[in-house]
Amino acid sequence: MNANDVIESYVTDVAVQLPRKQRNDVAFELRTLINEGLQDKAEAAGHDVDTAMAIEFLRAFGRPEDVAARYRPTLIIIDPADGHRFLRTSVIGLVIIWGLGLLKFFQQPIGSGWDFLQALGQWWGTALIPSMWWPGVLVVGFGLASWVRKQSPQPSKWKPRAGDRINGGRAAMVMGIVGILCGLFVLVDPRWMLDFFWSGRAAPAAYEALTYTDTFLRHQAPFLLVLLLLNIPLLIVVIVKGRWSALLRRMEIWLGLVTCAAMAWTILDGPVFMASASDRAVKGFMVLITAFTLIYYGVKLHRSVRPAPN
Amino acid sequence: MTYCVEHSSKLELELRRGVVVVATLSQLRAPRYGYELRQALADKGMPIEEGTLYPLLRRLESQGLLKSEWNTEGGSPRRYYSLNADGQKLLEKLTESWQGMNDAMGRLLKEDGQ
Numbered sequence: 001m002n003a004n005d006v007i008e009s010y011v012t013d014v015a016v017q018l019p020r021k022q023r024n025d026v027a028f029e030l031r032t033l034i035n036e037g038l039q040d041k042a043e044a045a046g047h048d049v050d051t052a053m054a055i056e057f058l059r060a061f062g063r064p065e066d067v068a069a070r071y072r073p074t075l076i077i078i079d080p081a082d083g084h085r086f087l088r089t090s091v092i093g094l095v096i097i098w099g100l101g102l103l104k105f106f107q108q109p110i111g112s113g114w115d116f117l118q119a120l121g122q123w124w125g126t127a128l129i130p131s132m133w134w135p136g137v138l139v140v141g142f143g144l145a146s147w148v149r150k151q152s153p154q155p156s157k158w159k160p161r162a163g164d165r166i167n168g169g170r171a172a173m174v175m176g177i178v179g180i181l182c183g184l185f186v187l188v189d190p191r192w193m194l195d196f197f198w199s200g201r202a203a204p205a206a207y208e209a210l211t212y213t214d215t216f217l218r219h220q221a222p223f224l225l226v227l228l229l230l231n232i233p234l235l236i237v238v239i240v241k242g243r244w245s246a247l248l249r250r251m252e253i254w255l256g257l258v259t260c261a262a263m264a265w266t267i268l269d270g271p272v273f274m275a276s277a278s279d280r281a282v283k284g285f286m287v288l289i290t291a292f293t294l295i296y297y298g299v300k301l302h303r304s305v306r307p308a309p310n
Numbered sequence: 311m312t313y314c315v316e317h318s319s320k321l322e323l324e325l326r327r328g329v330v331v332v333a334t335l336s337q338l339r340a341p342r343y344g345y346e347l348r349q350a351l352a353d354k355g356m357p358i359e360e361g362t363l364y365p366l367l368r369r370l371e372s373q374g375l376l377k378s379e380w381n382t383e384g385g386s387p388r389r390y391y392s393l394n395a396d397g398q399k400l401l402e403k404l405t406e407s408w409q410g411m412n413d414a415m416g417r418l419l420k421e422d423g424q
Contacts, residue, residue, distance in 0.1 A: 026368065029344070029389045033364055036345045036386070062361030070365035073372075 003054040007034050013064035018071055026071060034058070077139065079146040086142050093134045101127025164243040173239045180231050187225055209275040216273075220266040227259045253297060260290045330358055332408055334366060335393060335401040338376060343388040367391050375400055 001009075011034070015027035038057055042049045061067065078086050105119040105127070166173060185192060190210040194202040212221065234255065238248055263286045266272060273279040333356045337347055344364050351358055358366075370376045375397035381388050393401060 022368070028387070030364065032386050032388065033344045033360065037360060060359070060361075062359070067361045067365060070362060071368050073369065 001051060003038070003049045003051050006051055006054040006058065007031060007038075010034070010058045010061070010064060014068045014071075017065065017068035022071075034061070076146065078142045079149070082142050082146065086138055090135045090138055093138070094131055097131040097134060098123075098128060101131070162243070164245060166238060166243060170239050170242070173235050177232055177235050180228055180235075184225065184228055187221065187228065209273065209278045211274045213271050213274055215270050216266070219269060220262060220272075223262050224259075224266070227255065227262055230255055256293050256297065260293050263290045329356075329408075330362065330366065331370070332401070332404045333358070334363065334370070335375070335397060335404065338391055338393050338397070339401075341390040341392040343381075343390050347391070370397070 008031075011027050011031045014030060015023045018026055034057070038049045038054060041057060042053065045053070062070075101123050105123045108115075108119060110116050110119060168175075190212075191207050194200070194206055194210065198206075234248065234251055238244060241248075244252075267283050267286050267290075271279045272282050333351055334347070337350050337354075342350065344360075344367060347367070348358060348360060348363050351363075367376065367378075371378055371391065375394065376391045377394045378389050378391045381390055
């Protein structure tokens with residue numbers, strides 16, 4: 001391979017990565033410029049251009065990928081401002097998907113090392129590899145958000161937000177109270193739902209499915225009822241004041257945490273309904289509410305800012 | 311120590327990034343081809359690597375700041391670049407900004423030196 005072959009190889013490696021319409025023109029110019037630079041270098045060295053000199057010169061010129069990239073405007077798919085958020089969301093999502101996958105596969109009985117390896121293999125094939133859809137979706141989402149921001153002639157301006165504002169306004173609080181009243185209605189006797197929707201003509205099996213156990217009625221039901229009821233005066237105070245105060249926020253968090261504890265006790269203590277299918281369904285629902293509430297408070301705590309010197 | 315050297319070269323690179331564009335535009339009031347431009351910049355104390363300068367010329371052209379044409383007369387064919395009207399306006403604006411920043415930095419660094 002002589003010096004010319006080296007130059008040709010380099011120019012091709014750069015040009016092949018450029019858009020077709022400018023590829024040949026850039027290649028022609030680049031080859032001329034490289035030749036001229038090399039000639040000067042050879043004159044300074046006092047001998048003709050050789051292969052070693054050409055390789056050294058082109059290595060200093062830069063990797064063909066880097067040089068080709070410089071010919072085009074920088075392509076940013078995800079805004080640098082979103083980089084950390086993208087990484088964090090990707091990692092949290094992947095950990096959840098992998099964790100749920102592990103739970104699913106390791107619930108089956110594992111009696112030997114072979115069973116363990118088999119479960120691990122199934123997890124690898126059906127949870128870990130397919131989980132890559134999640135970063136893919138995020139790339140598309142963040143990329144679109146970045147594109148939309150760039151299309152806007154005027155970037156959206158920052159607006160101050162009051163820390164004590166009511167999310168969704170007073171209407172959301174009223175909706176919250178309606179939801180709690182519905183919850184109370186169901187908690188006191190879920191069979192009222194059947195009377196309400198079917199005017200008392202529902203099948204006896206349906207009534208049986210929604211019959212509480214005595215244990216639940218004696219132990220957890222009174223606590224859950226009181227905790228639900230306590231939300232109503234809290235929300236009424238927020239509606240009247242038109243904002244959350246620090247004390248109201250603290251009360252909301254404590255009430256939420258105590259409710260989570262009561263639900264966890266309910267889930268672990270014994271059956272809620274006489275029928276096992278209803279019991280499983282309601283406990284699944286309670287697990288979801290508890291998990292969602294705890295994650296919500298955890299994220300809130302993580303995102304809280306309390307200016308103080310380190 | 312290695313970290314310090316790496317850090318300083320990164321910061322220097324960032325400092326140079328914007329300056330390279332102004333320096334390049336400043337030398338294209340009259341038509342020049344890539345290698346000639348590089349020599350002119352190096353002679354005036356602003357050496358720029360070939361792998362950075364040549365792509366930059368194409369980028370500035372595609373941004374509508376430079377015009378260019380091939381000159382195939384005489385020896386080897388060369389592509390000559392020069393400022394167009396928009397490039398001229400931008401250079402004037404950047405020169406003003408640069409001088410403002412340079413004066414401010416001069417004052418700031420002088421204060422620090424005292």
